[in-house]
Amino acid sequence: MMENRYATHPTDTKSYDTERLRKQFLMEGLFVPGQLNMVYSHVDRLITGGVIPLKEPVKLEADKHDIGADYFLERREIGIVNIGAKGSVIVDGTGYELDNKDGLYVGLGNREVWFKSADALNPARFYLSSAPAHQHYPTEKVAIGRAEPAYLGSLAQSNERTIYKYFHPNGVQSCQLVMGMTLLKPGSMWNTMPSHTHSRRSETYLYFDMPEDGVVFHMMGEPSETRHLVVRNEQAVISPSWSIHSGVGTCHYTFIWAMAGENQEFADMDMIAMQDLR
Numbered sequence: 001m002m003e004n005r006y007a008t009h010p011t012d013t014k015s016y017d018t019e020r021l022r023k024q025f026l027m028e029g030l031f032v033p034g035q036l037n038m039v040y041s042h043v044d045r046l047i048t049g050g051v052i053p054l055k056e057p058v059k060l061e062a063d064k065h066d067i068g069a070d071y072f073l074e075r076r077e078i079g080i081v082n083i084g085a086k087g088s089v090i091v092d093g094t095g096y097e098l099d100n101k102d103g104l105y106v107g108l109g110n111r112e113v114w115f116k117s118a119d120a121l122n123p124a125r126f127y128l129s130s131a132p133a134h135q136h137y138p139t140e141k142v143a144i145g146r147a148e149p150a151y152l153g154s155l156a157q158s159n160e161r162t163i164y165k166y167f168h169p170n171g172v173q174s175c176q177l178v179m180g181m182t183l184l185k186p187g188s189m190w191n192t193m194p195s196h197t198h199s200r201r202s203e204t205y206l207y208f209d210m211p212e213d214g215v216v217f218h219m220m221g222e223p224s225e226t227r228h229l230v231v232r233n234e235q236a237v238i239s240p241s242w243s244i245h246s247g248v249g250t251c252h253y254t255f256i257w258a259m260a261g262e263n264q265e266f267a268d269m270d271m272i273a274m275q276d277l278r
């Protein structure tokens with residue numbers, strides 16, 4: 001299933017109530033057993049999806065009306081991260097086994113991508129992020145143990161966390177997609193504070209590894225006009241270029257970030273001074 005989400009003007013967003021904010025920016029139903037669910041955001045044309053294969057493998061596909069192509073990766077690339085139990089992704093006949101938190105880049109031109117769980121009773125949960133692409137780059141797996149970690153924050157500020165970059169200029173190559181995972185240490189609940197925007201690109205966040213009753217208050221909006229979304233386990237957020245994207249949880253959690261836009265420089269951010277937040 002593909003749901004469409006359209007771009008929003010920051011001035012319009014000021015008058016949104018909770019319901020409208022959630023409809024526009026929150027992706028709640030990505031992970032449903034046995035299904036492939038996707039959201040097509042017209043912000044940078046990022047497609048965000050989730051798939052939990054059970055007994056039957058699930059094929060990566062979309063309606064021609066949505067993507068304007070005969071097969072999913074005809075004019076796109078995709079980043080996949082498994083947030084569940086062991087599974088595999090089969091790319092034009094070649095299988096790649098993904099354990100929990102392993103990632104796989106699949107580039108333009110691959111015709112058939114299938115998702116499989118090793119055990120239907122304890123299935124894989126694949127998170128997907130896809131951007132338009134103009135060139136083929138090789139399919140490549142990034143095991144979490146192989147990704148380069150960056151340590152940020154401090155326990156005193158409740159934001160001690162490790163950032164793993166999967167697909168980026170110094171790692172697995174892609175056309176647009178820059179994707180990685182940030183793990184908060186137990187006792188740390190804040191992510192991406194001090195906050196930033198980056199008008200050169202947009203971003204999505206998937207929050208997971210949270211208890212059922214856990215929530216993250218995801219901060220969004222223009223720096224001088226902040227709003228929040230209450231986000232639960234395995235829900236994702238669309239962050240347009242003009243919005244901050246930051247959050248605080250009721251306990252520590254993990255999130256996957258994905259970006260697309262003008263460039264791929266991770267550090268190309270506009271930092272917001274704490275005194276400018278409203």
Ligand SMILES: O=C[C@H](O)[C@@H](O)CC(=O)C(=O)O
Binds near residue numbers: 163182193203
């Ligand atoms: O533009 C970069 C993204 O917002 C994230 O990579 C930030 C992040 O993971 C963090 O600070 O923990």
Ligand SMILES: [Zn+2]
Binds near residue numbers: 245
């Ligand atoms: Zn960012």
